[in-house]
Amino acid sequence: MELHRLGFGEGLLEAGKKNEAVVGLCCDLTGSTKMDLFAKEFPERFIEVGIAEQNMIGIAAGLALEGKIPFASSYAVFNPGRSWDQIRVSVCYSKTNVKIIGAHAGISVGKDGATHQGLEDIASIRALPSITILAPADYDENKKATLASAKFIGPIYLRFGREVVPKITTSQTPFAIGKAKIFVEGEDVTVVACGPLVFEAIKAAQALYPKIKVEVINSPTIKPLDCDTIVKSAKKTGAVVTAEEAQIIGGLGGAVAECLSENYPVPIHRVGIKDTFGETGGPDNLMKKYGLKSDNIITAVKEVILMKK
Missing domain, CATH: 3.40.50.920 (Rossmann fold)
Known part of the structure; x- marks a missing residue:
């Protein structure tokens, strides 16, 4: 068993070490989304936007246009939930190289209740042109998906849950975007x-x-x-x-x-x-x-x- 979201946090940290263009943005949820690992290591490449998901996506799109690789994270119910219009126009329509992170996805968020359980995120994003959607199975696959996203050119939506999940893959299990x-x-x-x-x-x-x-x-x-x-x-x-x-x-x-x-x-x-x-x-x-x-x-x-x- 391993924390699902930790795969993202450690994957982003590794991606940041490999490529100085990787930057992080968050909406006052660095600990919850595990972006705190990146923020502590690279404070000069991290932006705490506050509770403003729409603004975060706009900033991320601008950074992408300047050659950065922005990872913009919040809970899935808010990102893409509240930032869908900005994702549609500033990311998908403009084809900017933004990585949208929807943490705490699914019903297993548990006691936070319906307002914080991102269940519609895949459906709402899948209708948008130009974007790739990833839903990794466990810690290791989440880490690999994050690393692959940093290398991939184009908009990506990466969703993962809050809880610990059984490990069914390893660091050696093959992973490629677009492949089952x-x-x-x-x-x-x-x-x-x-x-x-x-x-x-x-x-x-x-x-x-x-x-x-x-x-x-x-x-x-x-x-x-x-x-x-x-x-x-x-x-x-x-x-x-x-x-x-x-x-x-x-x-x-x-x-x-x-x-x-x-x-x-x-x-x-x-x-x-x-x-x-x-x-x-x-x-x-x-x-x-x-x-x-x-x-x-x-x-x-x-x-x-x-x-x-």
Whole structure:
């Protein structure tokens, strides 16, 4: 187990050591987002904007136009939640090299409640042209995603959670923006997951084996989706389940459904937040209540298999 957000903090620190153009901006949440590691090491390359997400994105866009690589961080519910217009015009339309960081994403923020649980962020950003969306599975993948973002030219939205999550990757696990990877081979059904739900998908696959052989695909890039890998798996298994800690409308589930409907239609079942807000509660209790655990994926797998012709 390792703190999900720490992967970003340590990744940004390493990126800053490798490239002097990397700069950090935050909205009075340096400790929470783990940008404090970068701020302490490079105070001259860090800007504390205060609680002003729209202003932060405008500053970040200006810095990008001057050749800097700005990482602009806040909670996902505020960034992109409050800064969507500035992201649309100053980042996406202008194609500035800004890295937008949405921390504390998902329902597992827990006791902070519905106002601080970023569930719609993927959907709202995915509709914008020119931007790449990343949702890494654990600490190591978050660190690699951060380092890759620093090298990538173009707008990126990187989202991750608050809590500790199981480590399912290592520093040696391959990672590339735009690529999904099969973590478990199977032949009966495909589960495409991102973020902390990748662990739950693996857990479900292990519980169902050998009666049902589940193929688990980790899709840390939601946009552009690795449609080729998903379609290839769907052709083998004939049924697909998606799993994410976000709204299924417009999220990973929506992206996969679009990919399959246009390329290789198969039965699909989406596990995620179903058109509702969250509430206050313990992280694990909320994950259970809103159907984001391995048991829910197991149920979805069994249901979608029955839909196969």
